[in-house]
Amino acid sequence: MIFMRALPVPIAFFMLWEISGRFGLIPQEALSRPSLFIRALYYAMADGSAFTAAAQTLLTTFCGLAAATVAGILLGVVLGSRPALQRVIGPSLETLRPIPSVALIPLALLLFGFGLRLEIAVIAFACVWPVMIVTIDAVKGIHPRFFQVADGLELSHAQRLRKIILPAAIGQIWVGVRVATGIALIVAVTVEIVVNPNGLGYAMIYAQQMFQVDLVYAYLTWTCLIGWALNWLTGQVERRWLAKYQMSST
Amino acid sequence: MSDQQNAPLQAPEPATSRPALVLRHVSLAYDASAAIPILKDINLSVAAGEFLSIVGPSGCGKTSLLRMIAGHVAPSAGDIEFEGRKVIKPARNRAIVFQDYNRALLPWRTVLGNVELALEGLAITKTDRREKAHALLATMGLAHAAQQYPGALSGGMQQRVQIARCLAQDPKMLLMDEPFGALDAMTRQGLQDEVSRLASEKKLTVIFITHDLEEAIYLGDRVASMTARPGEIADLVNIDLARPRNQLGTREDPRFLAYRHRLFNQLERPV
Amino acid sequence: MTRYSISDRVGALSFAVGILAAWQVLASVEIISPLFFPPPTRSLLALWDMIVNGQIWLPLTGTIRRMIFGWLAASVCGVLLGAIIGSSPRLRPYLEPTLEFLRPLPASAIIPAAILLLGLGQSMAISVIAFGSVWPVLLASVYGFKTRDPRLTEVAQSLEMSWIRFQLKIALPAAMPSIFAGLRVSLSISLILAVVVEMQSGQQGLGQNILLAQRNYRSAELYAGILMLGMLGLTLNSLLSTAERRIIGWKRNAH
Numbered sequence: 123m124i125f126m127r128a129l130p131v132p133i134a135f136f137m138l139w140e141i142s143g144r145f146g147l148i149p150q151e152a153l154s155r156p157s158l159f160i161r162a163l164y165y166a167m168a169d170g171s172a173f174t175a176a177a178q179t180l181l182t183t184f185c186g187l188a189a190a191t192v193a194g195i196l197l198g199v200v201l202g203s204r205p206a207l208q209r210v211i212g213p214s215l216e217t218l219r220p221i222p223s224v225a226l227i228p229l230a231l232l233l234f235g236f237g238l239r240l241e242i243a244v245i246a247f248a249c250v251w252p253v254m255i256v257t258i259d260a261v262k263g264i265h266p267r268f269f270q271v272a273d274g275l276e277l278s279h280a281q282r283l284r285k286i287i288l289p290a291a292i293g294q295i296w297v298g299v300r301v302a303t304g305i306a307l308i309v310a311v312t313v314e315i316v317v318n319p320n321g322l323g324y325a326m327i328y329a330q331q332m333f334q335v336d337l338v339y340a341y342l343t344w345t346c347l348i349g350w351a352l353n354w355l356t357g358q359v360e361r362r363w364l365a366k367y368q369m370s371s372t
Numbered sequence: 373m374s375d376q377q378n379a380p381l382q383a384p385e386p387a388t389s390r391p392a393l394v395l396r397h398v399s400l401a402y403d404a405s406a407a408i409p410i411l412k413d414i415n416l417s418v419a420a421g422e423f424l425s426i427v428g429p430s431g432c433g434k435t436s437l438l439r440m441i442a443g444h445v446a447p448s449a450g451d452i453e454f455e456g457r458k459v460i461k462p463a464r465n466r467a468i469v470f471q472d473y474n475r476a477l478l479p480w481r482t483v484l485g486n487v488e489l490a491l492e493g494l495a496i497t498k499t500d501r502r503e504k505a506h507a508l509l510a511t512m513g514l515a516h517a518a519q520q521y522p523g524a525l526s527g528g529m530q531q532r533v534q535i536a537r538c539l540a541q542d543p544k545m546l547l548m549d550e551p552f553g554a555l556d557a558m559t560r561q562g563l564q565d566e567v568s569r570l571a572s573e574k575k576l577t578v579i580f581i582t583h584d585l586e587e588a589i590y591l592g593d594r595v596a597s598m599t600a601r602p603g604e605i606a607d608l609v610n611i612d613l614a615r616p617r618n619q620l621g622t623r624e625d626p627r628f629l630a631y632r633h634r635l636f637n638q639l640e641r642p643v
Numbered sequence: 644m645t646r647y648s649i650s651d652r653v654g655a656l657s658f659a660v661g662i663l664a665a666w667q668v669l670a671s672v673e674i675i676s677p678l679f680f681p682p683p684t685r686s687l688l689a690l691w692d693m694i695v696n697g698q699i700w701l702p703l704t705g706t707i708r709r710m711i712f713g714w715l716a717a718s719v720c721g722v723l724l725g726a727i728i729g730s731s732p733r734l735r736p737y738l739e740p741t742l743e744f745l746r747p748l749p750a751s752a753i754i755p756a757a758i759l760l761l762g763l764g765q766s767m768a769i770s771v772i773a774f775g776s777v778w779p780v781l782l783a784s785v786y787g788f789k790t791r792d793p794r795l796t797e798v799a800q801s802l803e804m805s806w807i808r809f810q811l812k813i814a815l816p817a818a819m820p821s822i823f824a825g826l827r828v829s830l831s832i833s834l835i836l837a838v839v840v841e842m843q844s845g846q847q848g849l850g851q852n853i854l855l856a857q858r859n860y861r862s863a864e865l866y867a868g869i870l871m872l873g874m875l876g877l878t879l880n881s882l883l884s885t886a887e888r889r890i891i892g893w894k895r896n897a898h
Contacts, residue, residue, distance in 0.1 A: 127736040127737050127740075128736070128737070128739075128740030128741065130737060131737050131738060131741050132741050149760075151759070152759045152760040153759075153760065209651040209654065209655060210651070210654040210655050210657075210658045211655075211658060212655065213655040213656075213659065214655065214658055214659045214662065217659075217873070218873075220873055220876040220877050220880065221869060221872065221873040221876070222831070222834055222835045222838060222872060222876060223835075224835050224838045224839050224842070224850070225838055225849075225850070225853060225868070225869050225872045225873070226869065227842070227854075228842075228853045228854050228856065228857035228865055228868075229853075229857070229865060229866075229869065231857050232679060232857050232860070232862060232865065233679050304747055307747070307749060308749040308750070308751070310749075311749040311751060311752050312749060312751040312835075312839055315751050315752070315754055315755065315839070315843065316751075316839055316842045316843055317842075322752075323749075323751070323752065326752065326754075326755040326756075327754070327755050327843075329755065330755035330756070330758050330759055333759075335759060338755045338756050338759060339756060342752055342753070342755075342756055345748065345749065345752050346744075346745070346747075346748045346752075349747035349748050349749065350744055350747055352747065353746075353747045442801065443800075444797055444800065461800070462797070462800040462801045462803070463801075463803060464801070464802060464803050466801075467801060468797075468801055470794060470797075470798075472794065475792050475794040475795070476794055476795075476797075476798050478795070478813065478816070478817075479893055479894070480816045480817075480819070480891065480893045481816075481893075489802065489812070490802055492808070492812070493802075493804065493805065493808055521893045523893065523894075541801070541802060
């Protein structure tokens with residue numbers, strides 16, 4: 123089975139790490155070893171701190187993602203259905219896009235101070251672009267016939283959006299959301315490492331500053347698992363719920 | 373076994389020199405348990421400088437046969453000898469011209485670069501290599517396209533580039549897998565004559581696969597017709613038509629029509 | 644890609660200028676806080692000052708050097724490893740699942756562990772940048788070598804090409820389009836990580852500049868720094884695009 127062949131390399135890696143650690147071949151104050159950090163993770167889970175940290179990070183991730191999705195879809199629909207507007211506003215947006223979201227951390231810090239709003243704002247900025255871009259593309263790709271149907275039924279803008287545009291475009295938009303989800307988690311953890319005393323990133327950097335080596339690796343593993351789980355989850359949503367909305371294969 | 377023959381099933385073997393290519397009891401199957409093999413008991417002897425056409429319906433295994441001769445696939449049974457030595461892997465002297473020419477050319481190299489590919493790694497200077505490549509392109513009528521990329525060329529020209537590259541290998545045998553199948557009739561006819569001319573000029577042994585019966589007869593010294601499932605050689609016909617051949621005269625020759633008649637019935641028989 | 648006519652360009656430019664002008668006015672009369680949103684002219688002046696009195700160069704070169712070293716290391720490793728893994732159908736099932744599992748890991752998450760291992764200096768910085776940047780190149784490279792047309796292998800076999808020649812003349816060029824896609828992503832990641840590392844470890848650089856500006860409430864310098872970073876990103880990207888056009892320009896002509 124495919125599954126079986128996935129295991130030997132990681133298992134060998136961890137065993138090598140463990141053995142080198144036990145024999146004193148690697149600096150323990152820098153590198154820990156699997157038995158130690160797994161135990162540290164266990165304790166962190168047992169006293170709830172691992173889950174608290176995860177919850178904090180996931181909260182900001184989802185809020186930032188939600189804000190970005192709404193903003194991205196709205197912008198995308200408006201710009202996608204009005205090409206003239208896109209030609210005027212587009213270039214200005216394009217100059218903002220290459221700004222790395224991390225560069226905005228100090229700005230967000232200036233505007234919001236420490237806390238959740240800072241993190242959510244940076245995440246939202248980073249994530250709005252992929253959503254907006256795929257939405258523009260998706261809206262442009264909607265067959266004019268659908269709009270004619272909407273006109274014939276005399277739908278309002280909101281109804282048009284809800285009943286025609288979104289269902290037609292949702293498959294493509296979801297791809298953008300999926301990309302954005304990956305970005306969201308990365309940005310969240312980054313903001314936490316750099317400035318924000320919140321969540322998984324902060325737990326790691328705090329452990330590092332306190333020289334709690336095992337805890338650093340414990341949280342690193344934990345973050346990895348959360349990232350993977352999030353990725354898997356979005357994949358599942360795609361497979362289960364969105365199949366019926368897809369007009370063409372992604 | 374054929375039911376309408378007066379002619380012998382197998383044409384008389386060339387008596388003089390040692391044959392260039394020999395296939396003895398060659399079979400090919402996906403695996404040992406397969407009920408029907410792809411190819412069953414193929415026996416063939418091709419003389420040096422001979423132009424052998426192989427014609428047959430889709431799925432009769434002719435491409436597999438060619439790939440075995442080229443050395444890309446090993447037979448499940450029997451052996452293949454080229455110039456007295458067993459064929460075990462591909463070699464420069466057995467150049468193979470693929471049907472999907474666009475996949476066989478390097479899109480990131482110019483036409484000249486593609487032909488030079490066959491000359492790289494040899495003990496010749498860069499200038500010599502360039503000259504040789506240019507000469508080959510001129511032979512194939514591609515001199516003007518030397519600096520273009522394959523992606524910008526028509527199908528016929530791309531196929532000519534591939535042929536040029538194969539010729540750059542300085543082969544003894546040319547293996548062609550339905551090389552003109554994807555081209556229009558006019559281009560096809562032009563290339564047929566070019567290949568014919570090159571083959572006789574450079575004294576190449578050619579194995580030419582096609583599903584176009586008339587093309588097979590027009591080009592070949594002999595035509596082998598194959599049946600499918602399992603792939604077997606049903607008939608091997610000596611083509612006794614004057615060379616050089618031409619598109620109008622040869623195709624109207626009554627003997628051409630007779631060969632065509634005979635082989636047509638072969639191919640139309642239900643499998 | 645939308646095509647822009649002259650009137651489009653004028654329209655887009657007017658819009659941008661209009662926004663900036665509105666910002667300028669609103670900040671000058673303090674309808675919006677000039678502390679948080681300094682008038683554009685002040686930020687531009689701050690940037691100009693930094694350039695003129697040479698203050699920009701050390702941070703700029705610091706950031707560039709860090710990210711380029713990291714990116715180059717990542718690119719070389721990524722392409723080599725990708726070539727090996729992608730070309731080997733036997734190795735792939737053992738390694739690909741691990742790679743896929745590690746892909747969503749935030750590269751910055753490695754920083755605390757890296758600090759423990761390597762301290763707060765240049766080696767930590769370049770290691771983090773390299774580690775984070777390798778994934779896009781590695782994955783793209785694996786893909787590029789994996790999805791090579793088998794026909795090309797047969798052509799090489801027919802020509803009796805040596806293994807080395809095959810890798811250099813066929814395998815690598817065939818994978819180039821994929822590799823470049825990966826390089827573009829990893830370049831952005833290098834820049835991001837360089838900035839993050841600077842903010843975290845206090846090393847000289849544009850990221851450190853912005854953070855200091857924030858701490859001292861010098862918002863004009865903050866915006867200037869952001870502008871500088873945006874321009875750096877754009878410049879690097881267009882340099883890469885130019886290189887890409889030179890090396891895989893053939894792709895555009897293919898039908």
